[in-house]
Structure formats: structure tokens, C-alpha cells
Amino acid sequence: MIDQQPENEVFAGVDTHTDTHHAAVVDPLGRPVADQEFPTTTQGYRTLLTWLITFGQVQAVGVECTGSYGAGLTTVLSAAGLVVVEVNVPDRGTRHARGKSDAIDAYAAARAAASGRATAIPKSRTGTVEALRQLRVTRASAIKARTQAINQLIGLRVTAPEPLRASLTGLTRTALVNSCLRLRPGADLACPADAARYALRQLARRIRILTEEIDEVTEHLATLTEAAGSDLVALFGVGTETAGQLLVTAGDNPERLCTEAAFAALRGAAPVPASSGRTDRHRLCRGGDRQANRALHMIAVVRMRYCPRTRAYVARRTQQGLTKKDIIRCLKRFIAREVYHALTRTHTGDITSTTGLL
Incomplete structure (x- = not known):
């Protein structure tokens, strides 16, 4: 044989x-x-x-x-x-x-x-979270284009001929857009006044179309976020915007992040040692996904203002001599732990009792 x-x-x-x-x-x-x-x-x-x-x-x-x-x-x-x-x-x-x-x-x-130097498992990109990412990209570009159009509209109002500028001065942004939509330019666009009316009306139309697009995409995003991260949205201080970003960063296969420490490092919430001599401390991490880190920061800010337990925690840590930056760093690490277990649907009693203080 x-x-x-x-x-x-x-x-x-x-x-x-x-x-x-x-x-x-x-x-x-x-x-x-x-x-x-x-x-x-x-x-x-x-x-x-x-x-x-x-x-x-x-x-x-x-x-x-x-x-x-x-x-x-x-x-x-x-x-x-x-x-x-x-x-x-x-x-x-x-x-x-x-x-x-x-x-x-x-x-x-x-x-x-x-x-074995490369061990990171890529995102699967085959589920609802990938669809969520694509819609978030679409809305982000629409918001950027609308902001640019609004700035251009305000700039053209400042440089418009005096009678037109006076009629548009002092209006709120919504009122300014509605007023520009009602402008009727003349046939001679070689005239600066007629050209200004035409340009302002075109920008106002663009702003209106982009606003309708943003509102439509936002509705779809809210539905997808609720479907993909219902446990995540239920957390205190987590809205559809922050939940959507956290879901996109984790991907359709959050189990690829084996530990909560890896999840925190991905979001730039892992503490970085900054000790020297007799000083023993940690600092905020500057790495990781900065948009996800921003989402954790917004959750921490909301909890510091509205959550009684978090306010008590902040007061206690302040008495211990921690600065506001250090307190926020600790909060973001706790929140990252809570978000990780919400995403992976593996809540434990120990984790719940720990993060429940915040």
C-alpha cells in the first residue's frame, strides 16, 4: 500500500x-x-x-x-x-x-x-450594513453639496445689486431660499441684476432638490438602522446617526472582532500608556476609525449631560483628580464595551453591571 x-x-x-x-x-x-x-x-x-x-x-x-x-x-x-x-x-x-x-x-x-503578521479579517459586505454604508455615503455627499450651495447663495446675496440685496437681507436661511425661488430674472442675462436673480434662483432650486434627497435617504437610513441594530439604538444616548456609523465600522460580520479590546482599538477608544517616572497615566488614542470615535464621543457627551448615573460617575472621578479629557477617555472605553456586546448580541451580567453605571 x-x-x-x-x-x-x-x-x-x-x-x-x-x-x-x-x-x-x-x-x-x-x-x-x-x-x-x-x-x-x-x-x-x-x-x-x-x-x-x-x-x-x-x-x-x-x-x-x-x-x-x-x-x-x-x-x-x-x-x-x-x-x-x-x-x-x-x-x-x-x-x-x-x-x-x-x-x-x-x-x-x-x-x-x-x-501571521496579517490577521485582520475583512468585512463581509454582503448584508444590511453594507447597504447602510452606501446610503450614508450618498447622504454625506448630498449634505456637502447642499452646504456648498447655501454658502454660495449667501455669498451671491452679499454681492448682489443694491435693490435685490436689500430685499434679501435679514432673512433666515429657509426664508432666503424660498424668496430666491420666487425670483423672476429678465431675459437679458448680460445685465448683472438679471444674472444675479437667475443665479440665486438656480442655487435655491438646487438646495431644495438636495434637501428632498437628504430627507428621503434619511428615512431609509432610519429604517435600515433599526433593522440592523435595534439593540444598539436602545442604548442610552445612541441615535440612528451614531448607531449607523458604529454599525458601518463594525461591518456585517462584527464577530470578526474577537474581543471588546479589539473593538475599542478599532474605534480609537483603547487607552494608550503615557507614563514616565513617577507619573502613571493613559492618554486618548489618536488612531482607529475617527468617525466611529466621534460617534462614541457624542454618546459620551450626551450621557454626561442627561444621564444621572454618568453625571454621578463624572463627579466622583473629578473628585479623584481626573481631568475632563481623562474622564471622557474612560467613558468612551466603557461605551465601546457596551456597544460591542450590543452588536454581537452577547451581553453578560458582569458587563451589564459595569456599563450600567454609565
């Missing part, structure tokens, strides 16, 4: 781009095996997958930019049962020492997966 030889174990890495992906395969010791370029199409993803498994049992695939250029490939590889890990783009120092090419970056990604 002939003993069956074990299948070779290999690791892969992918350097992602808009039109092409460059894949590389290494053995468990990080030695190069092969590399090849593939197009960023559905057929290209399948061909890349078939090419990978011809070298043996793929233990893990390190992919750059799983949330952007590599999103499609990540979905295909995950659906095929392969372990996909997020790989950071090589820093400037590494590229200066080793050079820069698609093959070099792909081999670097494969070695990061083989060595």
Missing part, C-alpha cells in the same frame, strides 16, 4: 488595482513559488482562484485594500471557503529598501499572511 503524500500548504498574496490584480504564492517559509496578473472581472476572479488552488492547500490569502479595489475579489475568495486577511500597504521605508512593483507587493502580502 502506497502512503498518500500530504497536499502542499501554501500562502497567497494579492496586490490590488483598478483594472488588474497581481497574485503571488509562497511556501510556509515565505519562499516564492509563482506569481501572475489577472483582470478585475468576474471571470478574472475565478481564474485567479483556480490558479491558486493548483499549488496546493491555500492556508490564507493576504489581500490589500479589501474595502475598495479588492472588495470583489475578497467576496469571491471568501465564498470559496478560503481564509482572507487584510494586508496593509507596505510603508515607505520598506519600499525604499526593497523596491516597488506589483510582484514585490504581492509577495509581501503573501509573506504577511504566512508569518
